[in-house]
């Protein structure tokens with residue numbers, strides 16, 4: 103765990119709630135001296151107190167732990183804001199529609215930043231009836247290959263996984279404007295507007 107409750111958060115939330123250290127202490131069954139110690143960074147609340155503490159302060163455990171007021175702004179998540187994470191150890195692929203802290207194999211993964219596809223990773227898009235036929239001419243060896251291609255539009259993500267020795271080509275149903283992303287295990291995430 104990287105973060106634990108900070109005294110400053112306890113103080114701020116307690117003051118916002120308009121209660122004294124003694125009142126908070128009474129609600130969760132500790133001494134007011136204990137609360138005072140937490141708030142002045144001379145001690146930390148035991149893990150078993152986190153839930154009652156959050157309840158007494160009128161916040162969620164997550165808000166208490168992060169020190170931030172949590173408001174769910176992701177209610178109309180747009181797939182075009184998708185972020186991709188790839189674990190360099192096991193190859194796990196994760197997509198989110200907003201900010202997240204993602205970890206895999208003990209590593210915190212950064213969201214991948216997509217570059218415009220370069221010549222070595224050219225994405226050819228051919229319209230065939232109601233589908234896009236996508237081809238990436240790129241080597242597909244075990245040490246260097248296209249791992250996935252995905253077609254992201256505002257309401258949908260179409261995703262295809264590739265393996266070495268295969269062909270990096272697929273078909274996607276036409277869904278309008280968006281992005282084609284490809285992921286090369288050596289060169290990372292690339293995109294092309296569609």
Ligand SMILES: [Fe+2]
Nearest residue numbers: 246286288289
């Ligand atoms: Fe590559």
